[in-house]
Amino acid sequence: MKTIFNILLVFTLCLAISIPAIAGDSYYVIHVKGSVTNKTSGKVLKVGDQVNSTDQLKFATADAGIIIMGSKGKFTITPSANPNNKSELVAYVQNALLPMKSSGHLSTRGGEADGVIDLKTYFGVSKFAIIGDKLAIKLNTTRYPVNDNQVFIYRYVYNDTVVSKKMDFKDNHLILDKTALYTFNGKFIDPSKINNVEVYYTNLQTKHSTKIVNFMPQFVKEDDLKAQLKLQRKLLKEQKVTDEQINKDLLQFTTDVYGRTDEEIFNEWLKTSVNAE
Secondary structure, X not given: OHHHHHHHHHHHHHHHHHOOOOOOOEEEEEEEEOOEEEOOOOEEOOOOOEEXXXXXXXXXXXXXXXXXEEOOEEEXXXXXXXXXXXXXXXXXXXXXXXXXXXXXXXXXXXXXXXXXXXXXXXXXOOEEEEEOOEEEEEEOOOOOXXXXXXXXXXXXXXXXXXXXXXXXXXXXXXXXXXXHHOEEOXXXXXXXXXXXXXXXXXXXXXXXXEEEEEEEEEEEOHHHHHHHHXXXXXXXXXXXXXXXXXXXXXXXXXXXXXXXXXXXHHHHHHHHHOOOO
């Protein structure tokens, strides 16, 4: 009997050694807001890093967070107070996973043959994403004639001072140029520090102005967005998702994270900057 017991013990030990420990689910970081550290590895997270479901994360601020992606979809992770250290904001990945939900932002179409006829509908009333530092919007010049007297004014408040900038207009296109619009008294203003912007259609001769829209421009760093979308495209390709659906998914991600955007301009940029490589 003892011999049989010893044989069973040896067999059990061998079996245990031969079966690897089951690792937690693994995810790729596809977006980071603020500063987030993986306490398990000690690494400050960036797009492209992997995290496991058993990892613990530390957040520098209460509004920091990450979006991760795995075979089961996309998830957001935000912090909660550490019960052992109230000043520390942490989260275990497996306990903090929240499926990424649509923000409700819709892309906009500026591709009318004669140009945009309603800038309020085009920009919306909340966040509007601009890839890079400049956006050129083709206007319907019958609806919005522009000349030396009839112009568009870009207005916002900075340090209790109202800043008004005449917007550039070239070849029937209204230009949103970050450098031109956010330079004041020789200093560049970080657009992310401005809560909202008003656009007025103004006659300089009569001084009559009509407010067209109040919205929040979001100038998105092109290289950052490209890295986020290229990674997602790679992961979706591995999941055998069609190119058409991938493009829709990437547009939805961009609008959910950064705000509504011009679908036609986005798709052209996607084709040349993300899908071409």
